[in-house]
Amino acid sequence: GNSVTQMEGPVTLSEEAFLTINCTYTATGYPSLFWYVQYPGEGLQLLLKATKADDKGSNKGFEATYRKETTSFHLEKGSVQVSDSAVYFCALTQGGSQGNLIFGKGTKLSVKP
Amino acid sequence: DTAVSQTPKYLVTQMGNDKSIKCEQNLGHDTMYWYKQDSKKFLKIMFSYNNKELIINETVPNRFSPKSPDKAHLNLHINSLELGDSAVYFCASSPNPGGAYEQFFGPGTRLTVL
Numbered sequence: 001g002n003s004v005t006q007m008e009g010p011v012t013l014s015e016e017a018f019l020t021i022n023c024t025y026t027a028t029g030y031p032s033l034f035w036y037v038q039y040p041g042e043g044l045q046l047l048l049k050a051t052k053a054d055d056k057g058s059n060k061g062f063e064a065t066y067r068k069e070t071t072s073f074h075l076e077k078g079s080v081q082v083s084d085s086a087v088y089f090c091a092l093t094q095g096g097s098q099g100n101l102i103f104g105k106g107t108k109l110s111v112k113p
Numbered sequence: 114d115t116a117v118s119q120t121p122k123y124l125v126t127q128m129g130n131d132k133s134i135k136c137e138q139n140l141g142h143d144t145m146y147w148y149k150q151d152s153k154k155f156l157k158i159m160f161s162y163n164n165k166e167l168i169i170n171e172t173v174p175n176r177f178s179p180k181s182p183d184k185a186h187l188n189l190h191i192n193s194l195e196l197g198d199s200a201v202y203f204c205a206s207s208p209n210p211g212g213a214y215e216q217f218f219g220p221g222t223r224l225t226v227l
Contacts, residue, residue: 093212
């Protein structure tokens with residue numbers, strides 16, 4: 001079945017450090033790929049998405065590129081801020097009418113001043 | 114104006130009780146979902162409704178019963194609560210079940226079963 005594997009945290013960085021959170025997927029067909037973020041005590045928010053191979057999603061300085069050849073969707077940010085501290089989830093949706101998200105296990109990021 | 118709201122935010126109850134969680138969205142979306150987040154933050158789909166019809170029913174105990182009185186509401190009723198039901202339950206909605214659409218999540222309901 002479809003699945004998502006992402007690097008497990010926690011990840012602790014200093015402010016202005018470079019961030020990479022690895023995400024790979026297994027899927028039949030052509031899934032859409034997402035990164036969601038969960039700030040402490042809140043629900044999930046979409047951070048970025050890509051719906052076809054070679055698409056790059058970007059938002060708030062974060063980027064991820066849909067790589068079909070490596071089945072990957074790694075999240076990157078050039079310079080993290082304390083306010084980026086949160087749990088980050090990589091996810092995919094299956095094609096057709098099964099639009100539910102299949103999530104990775106989440107990566108907790110802590111950014112220290 | 115809250116897009117997806119859930120009530121209650123916290124729910125503490127005894128084993129064996131029956132409880133309900135309510136969800137409402139004001140986005141005009143056709144599709145709504147229930148997800149469960151366990152203590153390790155892992156999220157998994159439970160149910161999905163499209164236009165008030167059940168389209169996803171994952172392997173969950175039949176003590177869990179969703180109900181969608183209209184497109185804007187999806188409630189979750191849980192009978193005979195067990196310790197293992199303790200989790201955070203998230204409601205979400207999207208314009209339709211197609212996979213490319215963003216899902217909008219509610220703030221979650223933290224259920225604690227004692």
